[in-house]
Amino acid sequence: MNNTNRRTVVAALLLAGFAAAAGAQAPSDFPKQPIRMVVTFPPGGSADAVVRMLVPRLNEKLGQQVVVDNRPGAGGNIGLAIVAKAAPDGYTMGVGAAGALSANSSLYAQMPFDPLKDLKPVSMLAAIPFVIVGHPSMTAKTQKELIEQAKAQPGKFSIAHGGNGTAMHLSAALFAQMANVKMVEVPYKGSGPAALDVLAGTVPLGVVDLPAALQHIKAGKLIAYAVTSPQRLPQLPDVPTASEAGPAGYDSTGWFGVVAPAGTPAAIVSKVNAEITAALNNEQIKASMRNLGVEPAPTTPEAFDAYIRAETQKWAKVIRTANIKIDQ
Known part of the structure; x- marks a missing residue:
């Protein structure tokens, strides 16, 4: 899929996702306990900083604490493996980047989870040029x-x-x-x-x-x-x-976003997505993120899923051509 087609797909799904989300309602008692947010980066980095910017607003809007659990390592695989194996009830989610969600499946000979089958995209958080x-x-x-x-x-x-x-x-x-x-x-x-x-x-x-x-x-x-x-x-x-x-058509942007275990109810995903989107559209949060050198990039779950799949195909070709491997 070329860059133009990828952007078209994402844009179309973004619009479709907004329409679908409008009719979805999470269970009235969700959340009724703290939400564990597994962050696949160490404390102090830009991704960790962005998550911690969002947490106070999410705590307020969701009525429960979002607890950050930093689990770096293996290019993000360690943390996202925890998410992939968690109960799909909305109480465990994770923050992963382009590597673990799209490229690692081509870089690593063995993966502890399948990003496309074992995780459910919630929203992209930020793009990193x-x-x-x-x-x-x-x-x-x-x-x-x-x-x-x-x-x-x-x-x-x-x-x-x-x-x-x-x-x-x-x-x-x-x-x-x-x-x-x-x-x-x-x-x-x-x-x-x-x-x-x-x-x-x-x-x-x-x-x-x-x-x-x-x-x-x-x-x-x-x-x-x-x-x-x-x-x-x-x-x-x-x-x-x-x-x-030059070269014309070049596009390579880092990114990270929130995912949940596969099977997490769509209504719960939609509710969390709505609160993340509102937080990322807050002017103070946007300014703070840009000061870190990252660009807020909220999406619908459907658009994020389409983007991950397009990125997976794109980087698989690059990795195969360059013969890049990660020793385990």
Whole structure:
């Protein structure tokens, strides 16, 4: 499915989902006990921070406590396996990212759950754009020049990313495939360390998230070649998208969202989705999220399900072509 078709499907299902949700009602006594929210990230990161921004509002609107349970590890598989095996009663939900919900099934030889069969999408929470950056010593000052130089000298340039199998790694692989260039991909333990080594000139290029790069780009200490999202970012309005700069059609955005065990009643999913959507549309919460470098992205359950399936197909092809594997 190409990018245009994926966006069309998601848009159509978004509208259909709103209509379906309007007629669904959760049981009058739900929730009658605290809801466990398994977060597949460690405390302190942007995803964990977003969840904790939403919790006070969800507590108020749902009338019960949403208890955050951080369970990082194995690219998100550990936490989401807990969710997949939980009772489908609405009292255990999870927050997972693009890796565990779409890419890991192609990266890992064995998965402890099937993301498409064992989990029920509730809502996307946020999109995380990345930036293709370079050290100021690079003679290529635009992405077009960078691609021309990389084609002329295959394997000369190294590009840092946030770790094997991460969305940043896959973004780098997709860029190399679509631009038809060969680069040496260098994994780091997170976006911050990758950005710091590009900043130091240890590695000439990197694909990193916005919070790790923004202040250095504004200070002129990093070249911003392009953002990986399909739209320009308000924080970097003069930086083109990778699709604008070439290769055309490039789109690689990180994301994370809420899922429940398969079999969770649709009315419960709809109720939780409605409260998440209202929270993400709150102006104060939106501003706080954007300060973290993430973009609020509420969806209907149906739209989120369609997006996960489209992303799964997209990344399976990229991973297969690049022969990316995760050792277990």
